[in-house]
Amino acid sequence: MKTVNAYAAPSATEPLVRTTIERRDVGAKDVLIEIRYAGICHSDIHTVRGEWGPVAYPLTVGHEIVGIVTEVGSEVTKHAVGDRAGVGCMVNSCRECANCLAGEEQYCLAGNTGTYAAVDRDGTVTQGGYSTHVVVDEDFVLRVPESLPFEKAAPLLCAGITTYSPLHHWKAGPGSNVAVVGLGGLGHMAVKIAHAMGAEVTVLSQTLSKQEDGRKLGAAHYYATSDEATFEKLANSFDLIINTVSAKVDIGAYLSLLTLDGTLVNVGAPPEPLPVQAFTLMNNRRSFAGSSIGGIRETQEMLDFCAEHGISPETELIAATEINDAYERVLKSDVRYRFVIDIATLA
Numbered sequence: 001m002k003t004v005n006a007y008a009a010p011s012a013t014e015p016l017v018r019t020t021i022e023r024r025d026v027g028a029k030d031v032l033i034e035i036r037y038a039g040i041c042h043s044d045i046h047t048v049r050g051e052w053g054p055v056a057y058p059l060t061v062g063h064e065i066v067g068i069v070t071e072v073g074s075e076v077t078k079h080a081v082g083d084r085a086g087v088g089c090m091v092n093s094c095r096e097c098a099n100c101l102a103g104e105e106q107y108c109l110a111g112n113t114g115t116y117a118a119v120d121r122d123g124t125v126t127q128g129g130y131s132t133h134v135v136v137d138e139d140f141v142l143r144v145p146e147s148l149p150f151e152k153a154a155p156l157l158c159a160g161i162t163t164y165s166p167l168h169h170w171k172a173g174p175g176s177n178v179a180v181v182g183l184g185g186l187g188h189m190a191v192k193i194a195h196a197m198g199a200e201v202t203v204l205s206q207t208l209s210k211q212e213d214g215r216k217l218g219a220a221h222y223y224a225t226s227d228e229a230t231f232e233k234l235a236n237s238f239d240l241i242i243n244t245v246s247a248k249v250d251i252g253a254y255l256s257l258l259t260l261d262g263t264l265v266n267v268g269a270p271p272e273p274l275p276v277q278a279f280t281l282m283n284n285r286r287s288f289a290g291s292s293i294g295g296i297r298e299t300q301e302m303l304d305f306c307a308e309h310g311i312s313p314e315t316e317l318i319a320a321t322e323i324n325d326a327y328e329r330v331l332k333s334d335v336r337y338r339f340v341i342d343i344a345t346l347a
């Protein structure tokens with residue numbers, strides 16, 4: 001075991017504090033990563049506050065991790081000491097079920113092992129990336145291309161893959177009309193990636209306050225959803241809509257914007273059900289779908305795609321001591337567009 005510095009939540013109601021956590025010894029198939037940067041995802045906040053169910057404390061969160069490989073186990077073949085490595089939302093899966101064999105480990109039928117707050121296969125509770133080191137099985141470690149700015153790359157491991165996967169699956173590209181609902185951490189990556197794939201991108205945001213940003217990120221059009229006229233004007237016009245909003249929205253209103261065979265994909269996870277009228281789906285043969293992160297192979301493909309197209313998240317770099325303030329700002333949507341913790345400040 002190795003004791004390493006970390007930031008952890010002592011309970012659901014207290015601020016995160018500086019502490020130490022244990023990392024397991026490097027096994028034959030493991031990689032030890034010295035973490036350099038960790039992104040702050042909204043899921044981190046929901047989880048430490050117990051809003052998605054009870055968790056064990058103290059808990060270190062963080063599932064947008066990049067760092068340098070400093071040790072590898074005797075059977076490791078995919079990574080070497082000195083490599084730039086990434087870890088996203090999962091660190092293991094059963095590897096035997098149909099979904100794992102299809103390379104879609106995020107949908108492991110036995111449940112994938114989350115990077116934090118999950119019971120690992122050795123019975124310990126996983127601890128996330130707000131720490132100086134992590135030990136991960138090599139099969140769940142990504143290669144971070146050298147051309148990606150390291151201090152900006154971490155959010156690709158959750159926000160990047162969460163939006164890349166549905167855009168790729170539903171074939172966003174030249175000739176397709178893609179709408180992105182919400183311009184936050186996920187939404188801003190959806191706009192960049194869809195634009196790089198060659199799609200014509202429209203942002204649907206509550207107000208026009210981030211319009212200038214939206215256009216810089218690659219959106220050709222920008223509409224306020226608080227304006228009723230938006231829904232009349234854009235009826236039957238999108239092939240694909242990526243809904244990144246995790247609050248309850250009027251799904252029927254968005255479905256009515258889909259063209260023939262269009263699909264609305266939810267990547268946000270509101271706690272309440274989202275009612276849908278069957279007639280809205282029947283008209284134009286529309287689909288209402290969901291998508292959750294991406295498999296390891298697809299996550300690597302996304303990192304390589306972003307490197308090739310020169311895409312990286314818009315980030316604000318903070319010290320570990322600023323994590324609690326950053327959480328308050330995330331809750332107020334006061335971040336453009338992702339906080340990244342400089343892990344050197346935890347050393």
Ligand SMILES: [Zn+2]
Nearest residue numbers: 041043158159
């Ligand atoms: Zn996340």
Ligand SMILES: [Zn+2]
Nearest residue numbers: 094097100108
């Ligand atoms: Zn599986």
